[in-house]
Amino acid sequence: MxxxxxxxxxxxxxxxxxxxxxxxxxxxxxxxxxxxxMSKEDFLxxxxxxxxxxxxxxxxxxEYGGTGWTPTQRFIWSEETARADCIRLMPFGLAMVGPVxxxxxxxxxxxxxxxxxxxxxxxxxxxxxxxGSGSDLASLRTTxxxxxxxxxxxxxxxxxxxxxxxxxxxFLVRTDKDAKQQEGISFLLIDMKSPGITVRPIITLGGEHxxxxxxxxxxxxxxxxxxxxxxxxxxxxxxxLAHERTGIAGVAASKRGIEKVKAIARTELDGDKPLLANxxxxxxxxxxxxxxxxxxxxxxxxxxxxxxxxxxxxxxxxLKIKGSEIQQRLTELSLEAVGHYGAPYFRGFGEGDNEHPIxxxxxxxxxxxxxxxxxxxxxxxxxxxxxxIIAKMVLGL
Amino acid sequence: xxxxxTETQDMIRDTLAxxxxxxxxxxxxxxxxNSDSGRDPAIWTALAQELGMLGAPFAEEHGGLGGGALxxxxxxxxxxxxxxxxxxxxxxxxxxxxxxxxxxxxxxAMIPEIxxxxxxxxxxxxxxxxxxxxxxxxxxxxxxxxxxxxxxxKGVVYAAPWATHLLVTARxxxxxxxxxxxxxxxxxxxxxxxxxxxxxTVDGSRASEIYFENVAIPGDALLGxxxxxxxxxxxxxxDATVAVCAEATGVMQKLHEGTLEYTQQRKQFGVPIAKFQVxxxxxxxxxxxxxxxRSMTIMGVLKxxxxxxxxxxxxxxxxxxxxxxxxxxxxxxxxxxxxxxxTQELAIGHYFKRATMIEGQFGSHDYHMDRYxxxxxxx
Numbered sequence: 001m002x003x004x005x006x007x008x009x010x011x012x013x014x015x016x017x018x019x020x021x022x023x024x025x026x027x028x029x030x031x032x033x034x035x036x037x038m039s040k041e042d043f044l045x046x047x048x049x050x051x052x053x054x055x056x057x058x059x060x061x062x063e064y065g066g067t068g069w070t071p072t073q074r075f076i077w078s079e080e081t082a083r084a085d086c087i088r089l090m091p092f093g094l095a096m097v098g099p100v101x102x103x104x105x106x107x108x109x110x111x112x113x114x115x116x117x118x119x120x121x122x123x124x125x126x127x128x129x130x131x132g133s134g135s136d137l138a139s140l141r142t143t144x145x146x147x148x149x150x151x152x153x154x155x156x157x158x159x160x161x162x163x164x165x166x167x168x169x170x171f172l173v174r175t176d177k178d179a180k181q182q183e184g185i186s187f188l189l190i191d192m193k194s195p196g197i198t199v200r201p202i203i204t205l206g207g208e209h210x211x212x213x214x215x216x217x218x219x220x221x222x223x224x225x226x227x228x229x230x231x232x233x234x235x236x237x238x239x240x241l242a243h244e245r246t247g248i249a250g251v252a253a254s255k256r257g258i259e260k261v262k263a264i265a266r267t268e269l270d271g272d273k274p275l276l277a278n279x280x281x282x283x284x285x286x287x288x289x290x291x292x293x294x295x296x297x298x299x300x301x302x303x304x305x306x307x308x309x310x311x312x313x314x315x316x317x318x319l320k321i322k323g324s325e326i327q328q329r330l331t332e333l334s335l336e337a338v339g340h341y342g343a344p345y346f347r348g349f350g351e352g353d354n355e356h357p358i359x360x361x362x363x364x365x366x367x368x369x370x371x372x373x374x375x376x377x378x379x380x381x382x383x384x385x386x387x388x389i390i391a392k393m394v395l396g397l
Numbered sequence: 398x399x400x401x402x403t404e405t406q407d408m409i410r411d412t413l414a415x416x417x418x419x420x421x422x423x424x425x426x427x428x429x430x431n432s433d434s435g436r437d438p439a440i441w442t443a444l445a446q447e448l449g450m451l452g453a454p455f456a457e458e459h460g461g462l463g464g465g466a467l468x469x470x471x472x473x474x475x476x477x478x479x480x481x482x483x484x485x486x487x488x489x490x491x492x493x494x495x496x497x498x499x500x501x502x503x504x505x506a507m508i509p510e511i512x513x514x515x516x517x518x519x520x521x522x523x524x525x526x527x528x529x530x531x532x533x534x535x536x537x538x539x540x541x542x543x544x545x546x547x548x549x550x551k552g553v554v555y556a557a558p559w560a561t562h563l564l565v566t567a568r569x570x571x572x573x574x575x576x577x578x579x580x581x582x583x584x585x586x587x588x589x590x591x592x593x594x595x596x597x598t599v600d601g602s603r604a605s606e607i608y609f610e611n612v613a614i615p616g617d618a619l620l621g622x623x624x625x626x627x628x629x630x631x632x633x634x635x636d637a638t639v640a641v642c643a644e645a646t647g648v649m650q651k652l653h654e655g656t657l658e659y660t661q662q663r664k665q666f667g668v669p670i671a672k673f674q675v676x677x678x679x680x681x682x683x684x685x686x687x688x689x690x691r692s693m694t695i696m697g698v699l700k701x702x703x704x705x706x707x708x709x710x711x712x713x714x715x716x717x718x719x720x721x722x723x724x725x726x727x728x729x730x731x732x733x734x735x736x737x738x739x740t741q742e743l744a745i746g747h748y749f750k751r752a753t754m755i756e757g758q759f760g761s762h763d764y765h766m767d768r769y770x771x772x773x774x775x776x
Contacts, residue, residue, distance in 0.1 A: 001400055001402065001467055002699065262774075276774065282770055283770070285774060286766055286769055286770050286773070286774055287766070289714070289769075289773065290717055290766075290769065293693070294718050296692075297693060298688055298689060298692040300692075301400050301692055301695065304398050305401060306401050315688075318684075318685050387677070387678045387681040387682075388674075388677070390681045391677040391681050394684065395677075395680060395681065395684060396657075397672075397677050397680070
């Protein structure tokens with residue numbers, strides 16, 4: 001047992017640092033520093049640079065376009081990208097539907113979709129939740145009825161993240177109304193430009209247009225766009241949920257987040273001293289660092305420990321619970337740290353607007369981010385559902 | 398980067414676990430901790446001579462298994478699982494650690510005695526006024542010819558009633574709380590002038606108040622430099638702190654498993670209480686604390702060799718987290734058991750008592766958070 005990096009690992013670390021320094025887009029960095037909302041082009045800019053380099057999908061098997069990195073190299077990669085504050089990559093293609101397709105898809109599906117996910121040509125969204133089906137996902141009611149070589153899909157999905165940008169969506173639909181709930185579900189890939197699809201924005205607490213409702217009215221989907229067998233979609237769904245949870249600990253990003261909070265608390269004054277010298281605030285930062293270390297070493301144990309390589313198991317629920325709690329506490333501390341200037345509502349730079357927004361740059365998104373990040377304990381299976389998973393799968397209750 | 402155990406490490410764990418499951422069941426333990434001496438010396442002898450376990454962290458040239466802090470953690474975790482009262486911590490981890498650090502003739506003479514099971518060494522470092530400050534010492538060692546004369550009072554010295562030797566911190570100079578002037582001595586436990594008041598501890602062990610009344614000790618009892626011993630004391634206490642984190646992990650795992658088992662047997666409202674979601678989620682929260690205690694122990698082990706500041710920050714982070722987790726798991730194990738949990742009848746309460754004492758051992762949560770902040774979050 002050791003934490004040493006081999007000479008090869010150190011060389012790799014340097015290669016990653018140099019690559020980011022030379023290739024990360026400067027205008028994207030400026031926008032991040034100003035605390036502006038990111039456009040589709042912003043998200044894709046870094047994606048395309050990584051695709052060109054061949055580094056877009058470290059988690060994928062090499063045969064489908066993965067990097068073949070060791071767990072240590074992947075750890076270095078996530079550390080370095082977080083340290084450099086690189087914009088996060090959209091998970092819907094790379095971390096969600098991609099692995100489902102290369103695990104369960106037909107040769108034709110793999111050949112068509114996987115390269116387009118890697119290149120960023122297709123933007124994906126996730127059609128899972130419905131107004132009546134949140135934590136009880138298997139109760140979903142969107143139907144797909146066979147009609148020749150097509151399904152006719154009808155229903156409503158919700159909380160569909162960034163569907164306004166999406167070219168394709170992966171949907172859970174009911175193909176057998178009479179079967180037991182989980183057994184009548186299929187996994188469909190749907191072209192978001194299909195007639196009958198309507199995407200309507202839902203504006204969240206921070207003012208962001210991040211999620212949507214998606215309505216499907218008599219949408220025609222070729223059977224060839226079903227992944228895996230009919231009525232076996234729940235298998236894909238469970239596989240995807242476990243995959244979704246692995247990166248979700250967000251250790252490297254939270255480390256970077258704590259550095260940002262500390263920087264704010266060294267700048268903000270509390271009396272004649274920096275806020276970070278306030279014993280109560282300092283203790284909250286320290287507790288967060290300690291909890292993050294516990295999360296980091298729990299993740300490292302699962303990445304490079306005796307069970308490494310077995311793929312994500314139910315223990316990934318632990319990483320999701322603790323990781324999301326830490327992300328929320330970080331945003332709480334940021335908002336607390338900025339004091340009065342959490343209140344001004346920064347709606348981004350309007351057309352021809354070059355007036356500097358109110359308050360310090362680091363305060364602009366403190367409150368909206370705090371509001372927004374309440375989502376992390378709700379999405380991907382709420383933290384209560386994660387506890388149910390651990391109770392059942394790990395504790396055997 | 399590698400978080401796996403070697404075959405030898407797996408073997409140490411398996412061998413010890415098998416031995417303890419044969420010899421250290423709860424009823425047997427209760428019998429010997431309530432006996433006059435408070436222990437069964439045959440177990441210590443077997444650990445040494447049949448299992449070679451007391452050599453786990455020592456070099457092969459001393460007759461050890463060639464391990465280090467990770468091997469200590471493995472042994473301590475297994476002892477935690479049976480709430481073992483064997484004096485492995487003060488003898489092997491602490492005194493053994495000090496001897497390994499100073500090396501030379503003292504190590505050559507004493508380490509084989511530890512490995513053979515002939516020496517039991519208690520660590521006399523705490524004083525009534527000192528709380529967790531290792532430098533806050535009123536005990537003095539005054540130079541007297543080639544040796545020293547020891548005077549003072551050491552408090553709550555675990556395993557002292559059983560000890561053949563004492564590892565003692567004392568002032569050879571400086572003021573009561575100075576970093577300079579601290580020295581470390583390894584002395585015979587039965588020297589004239591050593592007065593002990595022995596007592597049982599709440600967690601099943603034995604300890605003593607020790608009074609040194611003009612105790613003449615030889616010059617070669619000094620480990621390391623005279624008056625410059627504090628960094629060594631800090632280092633061995635950090636080793637010990639990580640070792641009790643490992644022990645806590647074992648204790649917490651058993652508290653959690655015992656609770657899982659009990660809730661599946663105990664019926665109320667016509668069903669096993671494990672069916673209730675409020676209890677299921679609590680047991681998941683306990684599980685997460687156990688896993689994080691294990692992670693923090695490993696972090697502590699891996700960072701013990703770093704420069705002092707990084708080592709201390711890591712050890713304090715580990716101990717702070719484990720202390721909170723031990724409290725959470727212990728209290729909820731008792732709560733979930735209900736009335737039977739607060740009796741002496743079941744093992745669970747005895748695990749809770751040990752978990753509770755570990756919380757404060759070598760520094761409370763607050764003490765370690767303070768130390769962490771002084772190092773990592775200095776203004």
